[in-house]
Amino acid sequence: MIVSKIPGIEAIAFDIDGTLYPAWKLTLRAIPFFIRHIRFMKAFGKVRHILHGYSSSDPDKVLPDFFNVQNELLATHLNISPQEVSDFLDREIYRGWKKKFVRIRPYPFVKEAIIRLKEAGFKIGILSDFPPEQKGSVWGILPLCDVALDSEALGALKPSRIPFLKLAEALNTPCERILYVGNSKAYDVAGASSVGMKTAYIQNPLVSFLRKKPPYADISFSNYRQFLNYVL
Numbered sequence: 001m002i003v004s005k006i007p008g009i010e011a012i013a014f015d016i017d018g019t020l021y022p023a024w025k026l027t028l029r030a031i032p033f034f035i036r037h038i039r040f041m042k043a044f045g046k047v048r049h050i051l052h053g054y055s056s057s058d059p060d061k062v063l064p065d066f067f068n069v070q071n072e073l074l075a076t077h078l079n080i081s082p083q084e085v086s087d088f089l090d091r092e093i094y095r096g097w098k099k100k101f102v103r104i105r106p107y108p109f110v111k112e113a114i115i116r117l118k119e120a121g122f123k124i125g126i127l128s129d130f131p132p133e134q135k136g137s138v139w140g141i142l143p144l145c146d147v148a149l150d151s152e153a154l155g156a157l158k159p160s161r162i163p164f165l166k167l168a169e170a171l172n173t174p175c176e177r178i179l180y181v182g183n184s185k186a187y188d189v190a191g192a193s194s195v196g197m198k199t200a201y202i203q204n205p206l207v208s209f210l211r212k213k214p215p216y217a218d219i220s221f222s223n224y225r226q227f228l229n230y231v232l
Contacts, residue, residue: 001123004231006198006218011178012117012231013125013147014169016135018183019202021106031101031157040088043077047143048157050155055160059194070152089177098134106139107202110217113224114176118144120232125149127167129157129187147171159191171184179218179231189217200227 002010014020034041047070054061064068071082071089078085118124125147126132132148142148147170151166158164167202168175175196182188189199193216201217221227 003118004122006179006231009122009145009179009198009231010127010178011123011171012181013127013171014114014141014180015184015188016126016128016132016138017130019181019188019214020110020138020141025184026100029103031098037092040074043074046071048076052157052159055157055162055191056128056186059158059159059161063196064155066152066155066171080137094131094134098136100112101135106141107224109224109228111144113228114141114144116228116232117135123173124170125148125167125178127151127158127163158187159194161191161195164191164195164197168197181227185216193228200230202227 008153015032017023017026050073051063051070053067054063060122067086067129068082071085075082114124119172123146124144126138126142126145127149129151131150131152132138133143135142135222137143138145138148147167149167149170151157151160154166156162156165164175164180167180168178170177176182176198178192179198180192180201183203184191189201198218199216200219200221203220203222219227219230221230
């Protein structure tokens with residue numbers, strides 16, 4: 001039997017980027033890459049915004065050919081072929097950024113916290129808008145997970161309801177018994193809340209110090225010792 005301070009929770013799932021590690025660490029390491037490929041990355045940011053917008057405007061919309069749609073949109077912005085886009089994304093970002101994550105350290109105590117949660121009986125999941133395997137073992141967390149999903153492969157980025165419903169299905173756990181942890185109000189908190197999941201929001205320590213609770217999140221925390229104390 002799981003003993004938790006949050007009644008009814010049987011599973012805890014996490015976003016990765018900005019949630020399991022500080023987003024600024026990737027930004028800092030990626031500066032030379034962004035400078036070299038500034039035109040492509042500006043277009044990529046615009047296209048991802050469009051794709052997130054699809055999910056916001058129609059939470060149940062699925063793109064079975066997500067990667068083709070992404071490639072076509074980027075090709076239009078860059079005036080190159082979709083195949084050139086696909087090759088660049090695969091070579092430089094999906095596979096190419098793996099070496100950057102080797103040098104990035106996660107938040108302190110995050111792996112230890114997840115081990116404690118696993119030992120307490122919780123199912124553990126990951127739901128990210130990028131492939132979890134892009135981060136290797138996700139700092140040793142991936143082997144602890146019962147489920148690890150990439151919303152791109154599901155055809156809908158957050159805050160679409162689709163990836164969160166697929167997460168619940170894969171965990172074999174009702175949405176209302178899942179706590180989802182993320183760093184984005186617009187994507188993580190809004191998306192998980194829309195299907196009835198409870199939500200936890202990791203925020204800047206200064207914001208936490210000022211006790212400014214983000215809207216809609218059931219829990220807000222600034223470090224993983226604090227998070228574990230909220231749950232166990």
